[in-house]
Amino acid sequence: MTKRALSGLRIIDLSQGIAGSYCTKLLSGFGADVIKVERPGTGDRMRALGPFCRNEEGLETSIPFLWFNTGKKSVTLNFETEKGVELLKRLSEVADVIVEDVSPGITSSRGLNYEVLRKTHPGLIMTSISPFGLTGPYSNYNAEEIELNALSGGMYMTGDPQKAPLAAGPALYQYTAGQHAYIATLMALFQRGSRGEGQQVDVSTQESGLEHIEITLSYQLQQKKNGKRGGHLFVPWGTYECRDGYATVISMPYRHWHRSADLFEDPRLFGKKYAGLRDRMALREEYEEILKPCVKARGKRELFHEGQARNLAFGYVAGIDEVLGSPQHRERGFFEEVDHPVAGKHQYCGAPFKMSETPWQTASAPLLGEHNADVYGGVLGCSPEEMQQLADGGVI
Amino acid sequence: MKKSPPLKGIRIIDLSHSWAGPHCARLLGDFGAEVIKVEYVKRLCLLRGACKQAAVYNAHPGWLQVNRNKYSITLDLKVEKDRDILRDLIKVSDVLIENSRFGVMEKLGFGYTDAVKIKKDLIMLSMAAFGKTGPYASYSGYGAVFESVGGIQSLTAYEKNGKPVRIKELDVTNGLAGASAVMTALVHRQKTGEGQYIDLSQLEAATHGLIGEHLLEFAMNGTSMLPLGNRHRTFAPQGCYRSLGDDKWITLTIRTDEEWRSFCDVTSHPEWKSDARFATREARTRNHDLLDVMIEEWTGRHTHLQAMQILQGMGIPSGAVLDAEEIRNSVHLKERAYFMNEEDSGMLFMGMPFTLSGSEGRISRRGPELGRDNEYVICELLGRSKKEVRPMQEDQIGTAYDPE
Numbered sequence: 001m002t003k004r005a006l007s008g009l010r011i012i013d014l015s016q017g018i019a020g021s022y023c024t025k026l027l028s029g030f031g032a033d034v035i036k037v038e039r040p041g042t043g044d045r046m047r048a049l050g051p052f053c054r055n056e057e058g059l060e061t062s063i064p065f066l067w068f069n070t071g072k073k074s075v076t077l078n079f080e081t082e083k084g085v086e087l088l089k090r091l092s093e094v095a096d097v098i099v100e101d102v103s104p105g106i107t108s109s110r111g112l113n114y115e116v117l118r119k120t121h122p123g124l125i126m127t128s129i130s131p132f133g134l135t136g137p138y139s140n141y142n143a144e145e146i147e148l149n150a151l152s153g154g155m156y157m158t159g160d161p162q163k164a165p166l167a168a169g170p171a172l173y174q175y176t177a178g179q180h181a182y183i184a185t186l187m188a189l190f191q192r193g194s195r196g197e198g199q200q201v202d203v204s205t206q207e208s209g210l211e212h213i214e215i216t217l218s219y220q221l222q223q224k225k226n227g228k229r230g231g232h233l234f235v236p237w238g239t240y241e242c243r244d245g246y247a248t249v250i251s252m253p254y255r256h257w258h259r260s261a262d263l264f265e266d267p268r269l270f271g272k273k274y275a276g277l278r279d280r281m282a283l284r285e286e287y288e289e290i291l292k293p294c295v296k297a298r299g300k301r302e303l304f305h306e307g308q309a310r311n312l313a314f315g316y317v318a319g320i321d322e323v324l325g326s327p328q329h330r331e332r333g334f335f336e337e338v339d340h341p342v343a344g345k346h347q348y349c350g351a352p353f354k355m356s357e358t359p360w361q362t363a364s365a366p367l368l369g370e371h372n373a374d375v376y377g378g379v380l381g382c383s384p385e386e387m388q389q390l391a392d393g394g395v396i
Numbered sequence: 397m398k399k400s401p402p403l404k405g406i407r408i409i410d411l412s413h414s415w416a417g418p419h420c421a422r423l424l425g426d427f428g429a430e431v432i433k434v435e436y437v438k439r440l441c442l443l444r445g446a447c448k449q450a451a452v453y454n455a456h457p458g459w460l461q462v463n464r465n466k467y468s469i470t471l472d473l474k475v476e477k478d479r480d481i482l483r484d485l486i487k488v489s490d491v492l493i494e495n496s497r498f499g500v501m502e503k504l505g506f507g508y509t510d511a512v513k514i515k516k517d518l519i520m521l522s523m524a525a526f527g528k529t530g531p532y533a534s535y536s537g538y539g540a541v542f543e544s545v546g547g548i549q550s551l552t553a554y555e556k557n558g559k560p561v562r563i564k565e566l567d568v569t570n571g572l573a574g575a576s577a578v579m580t581a582l583v584h585r586q587k588t589g590e591g592q593y594i595d596l597s598q599l600e601a602a603t604h605g606l607i608g609e610h611l612l613e614f615a616m617n618g619t620s621m622l623p624l625g626n627r628h629r630t631f632a633p634q635g636c637y638r639s640l641g642d643d644k645w646i647t648l649t650i651r652t653d654e655e656w657r658s659f660c661d662v663t664s665h666p667e668w669k670s671d672a673r674f675a676t677r678e679a680r681t682r683n684h685d686l687l688d689v690m691i692e693e694w695t696g697r698h699t700h701l702q703a704m705q706i707l708q709g710m711g712i713p714s715g716a717v718l719d720a721e722e723i724r725n726s727v728h729l730k731e732r733a734y735f736m737n738e739e740d741s742g743m744l745f746m747g748m749p750f751t752l753s754g755s756e757g758r759i760s761r762r763g764p765e766l767g768r769d770n771e772y773v774i775c776e777l778l779g780r781s782k783k784e785v786r787p788m789q790e791d792q793i794g795t796a797y798d799p800e
Contacts, residue, residue, distance in 0.1 A: 005584040053616045067609040136732040142713040144649040150715030164636045168563040169551035169622040170606040179572040184750045186579035191402040193586045199754030208749045218457035220720035221744045248544040308535045315541035320614040323547035331530040347615045352604040353577045353596035
């Protein structure tokens with residue numbers, strides 16, 4: 001049997017957003033038993049969000065839901081009922097960790113805050129993710145991903161200086177908060193392992209996101225310098241148009257650059273005038289005017305491989321189709337086939353990193369309420385009659 | 397009373413350079429691990445800059461931040477005597493982090509198969525650009541490379557077929573994947589006593605931790621909704637609008653018809669509420685360009701902070717686009733006591749990315765001076781004689797920016 005790093009841990013997943021769901025996806029992939037608690041009838045908020053598999057809108061076809069909930073169990077539970085709250089309390093008593101990311105304290109409004117729960121269950125760990133933290137003047141502020149971009153400082157520096165700041169396409173800040181929540185949860189579990197007591201984790205997505213500009217922000221804190229919008233400081237270091245798309249041309253590691261004069265047609269690029277990085281930075285526009293037609297004449301993959309053959313960290317802008325067909329991904333088995341009863345068989349990203357003894361496993365996302373019997377019957381010991389009552393009463 | 401930090405008693409050797417690997421070790425150090433950074437005098441880390449004067453390479457703010465809470469020892473692993481010191485250090489450590497070029501660790505005798513012979517339950521994290529196997533195993537990369545080759549960059553642009561824009565470095569994303577790997581391995585070791593090897597491909601980790609759902613969308617439907625510029629795939633309007641002042645901007649997102657009607661009230665345009673062009677989400681999506689002009693007319697009359705306060709007061713998601721100086725002065729962050737001081741000097745630092753109720757992160761020291769802890773490591777940790785601690789040889793110093 002495969003060893004799992006987090007086997008034996010039970011997680012109650014109350015999250016509805018990307019941050020909490022990515023955190024619990026990681027917990028599940030490394031072996032924890034993650035039970036997602038969803039509203040009866042409509043389920044996790046993410047189930048209503050497209051895009052949908054085959055563009056068929058439905059509870060079981062939301063692509064974000066299918067990705068962020070791999071390997072989890074699903075139970076339904078109505079928080080609005082007294083019985084529901086009682087059931088959630090019973091679930092928390094058999095859990096190691098509760099993860100929540102809905103506006104701070106959905107649980108506390110129902111008398112289920114960490115301080116209450118720990119009295120009967122001192123080992124419990126509660127991971128609370130919110131846009132701006134549980135305290136402070138913005139703690140009740142609402143945010144979608146673009147607002148997190150704005151308030152975490154990255155957006156101001158992204159895009160064209162002549163245009164508006166640009167938000168990242170992917171959900172960068174919610175993912176980052178999810179990663180921090182995972183790390184923090186494991187730190188709490190690690191500490192509990194030695195002293196037996198749990199604790200509450202407070203992840204402010206804004207503060208988590210500030211890490212992305214830690215270098216810029218340090219220059220501000222210590223030298224009052226401000227970051228700007230635009231390209232990289234170094235030359236060349238960026239995306240240039242080429243024959244069939246865009247190439248990433250980087251003059252690093254620096255010591256390999258001047259030995260690569262055979263890379264481009266124009267000998268001036270490696271001439272004395274531009275020999276030092278400082279020379280090129282001082283003459284940025286002039287240098288890029290020489291470089292651009294040289295790159296434009298080349299194919300993106302050809303340039304990628306030729307640069308790398310000279311030890312230079314080149315790249316090219318790959319479309320999503322090209323990523324799915326990447327020979328590197330294929331050879332390393334990065335994509336894994338997952339079979340879902342409604343969506344069918346598809347390729348998903350597998351392990352975020354490869355662990356030699358306790359490998360990652362990918363399993364399909366659950367159907368809404370698929371594990372009610374397993375969890376309420378198997379774990380909490382509810383009788384079939386009791387479960388029928390709960391279902392009839394709209395509790396599950 | 398706060399208790400001891402969670403990773404107290406864990407010792408980490410940080411052989412990595414640049415940003416992603418050092419960021420990973422920094423976060424673990426913030427929460428109590430003892431991190432020992434091994435530096436090579438003849439080629440200093442990129443973050444120590446291009447200048448060979450100690451007053452400069454020891455003082456770059458980026459260095460002080462990314463390597464805070466770390467000790468520094470200088471070793472030349474091409475020399476057997478120094479390799480022997482590293483072997484001794486591995487014996488008393490828990491985790492080894494590296495991001496060297498393909499084959500370098502093996503050549504030096506510190507590949508995992510060798511390292512695990514030195515310390516049986518060692519956790520070793522390799523953070524190669526493209527991973528340790530596969531046709532690109534020998535290729536190198538920085539954030540710009542993973543972002544482009546990984547498909548991430550293709551999803552960010554001002555408009556559908558516009559030039560792909562970089563989000564910026566992905567070092568933090570990859571550093572966090574590294575810290576996730578180390579924590580997963582530590583939890584397993586605590587339970588079983590078993591160490592392990594982690595092959596982290598920065599290409600894969602960044603892809604997994606940013607665009608998994610977009611790859612799945614393409615695998616399922618053969619299309620991608622991104623890029624969308626500053627707009628939302630479902631909600632409308634959403635955008636980034638000019639506000640009062642030079643290069644000052646504000647974002648807002650209207651998620652529901654109700655929020656739209658609140659927006660009309662707050663901007664003193666009740667007539668928009670009955671305008672069929674904006675009545676539903678679909679209609680607002682169709683007329684987004686027109687809405688952008690109308691919205692900017694209002695935001696342009698307010699500072700970004702005022703506009704945010706007004707809109708958030710109505711429950712509408714809105715964010716002032718803050719620059720670094722505004723973040724430093726943020727009232728919210730101040731009230732949360734986010735920023736921290738170095739314990740002895742009071743030097744100002746960023747705080748913790750998360751807090752734990754029963755323990756705490758710390759900034760016991762800024763990024764170390766080169767070789768500052770040679771004596772601590774060699775004599776105190778390894779019990780060797782003081783004679784083995786060589787004085788710093790300034791003429792040996794080389795930087796990552798030297799031509800050779």
